[in-house]
Amino acid sequence: MSRLLFSSVFSALLLTACPKTESTSPPPSTDASAAEAATPLATTDGKSLVATACLSCHSEQMLAQQRLTQAQWQKVVTKMVGWGANLDPSEVAPLVAYLSSTSGPDAGPYIAETIPASEALAELAPLPDPVPPGDPVRGKSLFIDKCSGCHGQDARGAPGALGVLLVDRPFLHRFADVAKTIRKGRGKMLPLSLSDTEIADILAHLRSLKPAAPAQ
Amino acid sequence: MIGRRAILQAASVAALLRSKLAAADEVLIRQGGSPQNLSTPLDYFDRLITPTSVFFVRSHFGPPSLDRTRKTTFDGLLTMPLTLSVDELRSSFPEVTVTAVLQCAGNGRSFHRPSVPGVQWAHGAMGQATFTGVRLKDVLAKAGLSKDALHIRMSGADAPPKPTVPAFIRSIPIERALDPSTLLAYRMNGEDLTLAHGAPLRLVVPGWAGDHWVKWLTSVHAQKDEADGFYMKTAYRMPIDPVEPGAPVPPEKMKPASTFPVKSIIARPSSSKRPLGPQEIVGLAFSGVAPLASVEVSLDGGKTFTPAKLEGEPGVGRAQVFRFRFDQKTPAHIEALARARDAKGNVQPESPPWNPSGYFWNGWHSTEFEVSQ
Numbered sequence: 001m002s003r004l005l006f007s008s009v010f011s012a013l014l015l016t017a018c019p020k021t022e023s024t025s026p027p028p029s030t031d032a033s034a035a036e037a038a039t040p041l042a043t044t045d046g047k048s049l050v051a052t053a054c055l056s057c058h059s060e061q062m063l064a065q066q067r068l069t070q071a072q073w074q075k076v077v078t079k080m081v082g083w084g085a086n087l088d089p090s091e092v093a094p095l096v097a098y099l100s101s102t103s104g105p106d107a108g109p110y111i112a113e114t115i116p117a118s119e120a121l122a123e124l125a126p127l128p129d130p131v132p133p134g135d136p137v138r139g140k141s142l143f144i145d146k147c148s149g150c151h152g153q154d155a156r157g158a159p160g161a162l163g164v165l166l167v168d169r170p171f172l173h174r175f176a177d178v179a180k181t182i183r184k185g186r187g188k189m190l191p192l193s194l195s196d197t198e199i200a201d202i203l204a205h206l207r208s209l210k211p212a213a214p215a216q
Numbered sequence: 217m218i219g220r221r222a223i224l225q226a227a228s229v230a231a232l233l234r235s236k237l238a239a240a241d242e243v244l245i246r247q248g249g250s251p252q253n254l255s256t257p258l259d260y261f262d263r264l265i266t267p268t269s270v271f272f273v274r275s276h277f278g279p280p281s282l283d284r285t286r287k288t289t290f291d292g293l294l295t296m297p298l299t300l301s302v303d304e305l306r307s308s309f310p311e312v313t314v315t316a317v318l319q320c321a322g323n324g325r326s327f328h329r330p331s332v333p334g335v336q337w338a339h340g341a342m343g344q345a346t347f348t349g350v351r352l353k354d355v356l357a358k359a360g361l362s363k364d365a366l367h368i369r370m371s372g373a374d375a376p377p378k379p380t381v382p383a384f385i386r387s388i389p390i391e392r393a394l395d396p397s398t399l400l401a402y403r404m405n406g407e408d409l410t411l412a413h414g415a416p417l418r419l420v421v422p423g424w425a426g427d428h429w430v431k432w433l434t435s436v437h438a439q440k441d442e443a444d445g446f447y448m449k450t451a452y453r454m455p456i457d458p459v460e461p462g463a464p465v466p467p468e469k470m471k472p473a474s475t476f477p478v479k480s481i482i483a484r485p486s487s488s489k490r491p492l493g494p495q496e497i498v499g500l501a502f503s504g505v506a507p508l509a510s511v512e513v514s515l516d517g518g519k520t521f522t523p524a525k526l527e528g529e530p531g532v533g534r535a536q537v538f539r540f541r542f543d544q545k546t547p548a549h550i551e552a553l554a555r556a557r558d559a560k561g562n563v564q565p566e567s568p569p570w571n572p573s574g575y576f577w578n579g580w581h582s583t584e585f586e587v588s589q
């Protein structure tokens with residue numbers, strides 16, 4: 001019966017809150033160890049560890065919506081390091097402590113934001129370039145010089161390299177997004193001051209690269 | 217006078233005909249930014265077709281860039297391998313449209329206790345649409361499918377963000393691949409697929425969870441064995457027998473999660489206050505195993521149930537709208553819950569067994585509201 005009660009309170013919440021918010025609220029657990037492990041220092045450290053290690057392949061919502069015990073977070077972080085998260089072995093424990101305290105079983109309901117459906121479409125839509133088409137030959141040498149150390153020679157990343165896949169992705173057709181990443185930096189990518197022309201050249205090169213062969 | 221149902225049908229037709237741009241008041245629930253994981257608000261489950269603009273989006277790595285000329289290769293145990301674009305598929309094979317529920321295996325994951333890792337979907341990782349394309353079996357026949365082919369392996373153009381991340385590869389058994397409802401689809405709700413929904417081509421496997429409906433499809437490979445890899449051998453598996461919540465499950469006690477179980481979801485009323493008089497509980501119900509047999513509604517916490525009226529056509533993996541009307545003459549706090557049953561006798565449980573990845577939540581859904589003067 002408690003399950004039923006819970007799910008009805010829950011759905012009432014969803015129904016009344018909809019379409020504004022959708023929340024997921026696990027019942028409290030008795031696992032307090034995670035919360036105790038969190039100190040203000042760990043929080044600052046934790047946040048920056050998330051920013052440098054956890055946002056290369058998905059956004060922060062993927063972390064914030066979880067309600068996991070310390071043991072579960074340990075497993076998740078181990079898996080993500082195996083998949084290529086930019087995290088030093090010494091950073092695992094503080095990150096796990098931070099995640100267990102911010103997104104542990106007792107963290108309370110997660111309120112997901114709602115977005116206009118038009119925004120969801122717009123996020124993926126190609127945008128016209130603000131500058132004339134770049135030169136792929138110049139772009140290639142710029143890429144090899146400035147980017148390939150982290151993104152791999154072929155822009156597909158490389159085992160142990162910091163950067164991510166830059167081939168056949170929607171952001172290649174959104175000049176402003178790429179320019180912002182380059183000039184502001186992101187995670188372990190440091191800011192680089194490149195001109196619009198140089199960025200256009202690099203994009204011309206990246207757009208010319210063939211999509212990956214089908215995975216076997 | 218135009219009946220209420222006619223108005224509703226007109227409304228959903230209007231939604232269908234609406235241009236690709238979403239209307240200003242339409243929203244999605246953000247479960248993930250980049251890549252997009254977006255959930256459909258409950259309000260839209262009061263109709264047979266979920267508008268594409270608010271249809272849930274599930275991505276592992278995010279889409280490749282949009283390229284409607286992207287080709288799909290059919291190879292492996294085939295005498296005549298083929299490489300075809302959507303235009304070539306359309307001109308070479310008969311076009312078919314199916315109406316089917318697309319549901320993420322993890323829909324409802326947030327309700328499992330203890331909590332498990334993954335996108336914490338509530339109810340909105342599902343929807344029903346029409347999908348138009350060609351039959352996979354027609355293409356495999358033309359390519360000369362060998363008798364030795366027992367599985368069809370699929371992958372899409374969405375490469376992992378780093379080479380250390382396992383690629384998204386799925387396979388389906390040959391019987392399922394040859395089922396006439398299994399499509400290579402290029403249209404959804406009458407319009408070209410959007411990028412988020414797999415443009416230019418995706419697989420459609422009615423009754424089976426969304427992970428089989430591979431998007432941005434570029435490779436279809438006939439082979440002897442089930443596919444390997446993380447997304448076959450580790451992810452998308454369920455315990456063969458129910459386990460203690462939270463208990464670890466050894467791999468040999470797991471089986472692939474394929475068809476989704478019988479389920480109903482209440483969409484309306486969507487407000488917590490209602491005036492005295494006629495009341496209506498409306499929602500969507502379906503089963504991935506068999507056509508729907510009934511939906512019943514209880515107003516006494518599950519002690520007694522009364523059948524609701526069903527609309528739409530029954531089918532495997534096909535949703536019908538249910539509608540339950542009653543008159544409330546005195547002020548009251550109403551708690552309504554729905555329970556669906558399919559033609560194989562499966563009944564929606566009060567709450568389903570826990571499983572380590574939080575798949576296939578199909579517990580009773582309920583709604584509460586105040587009826588007053």
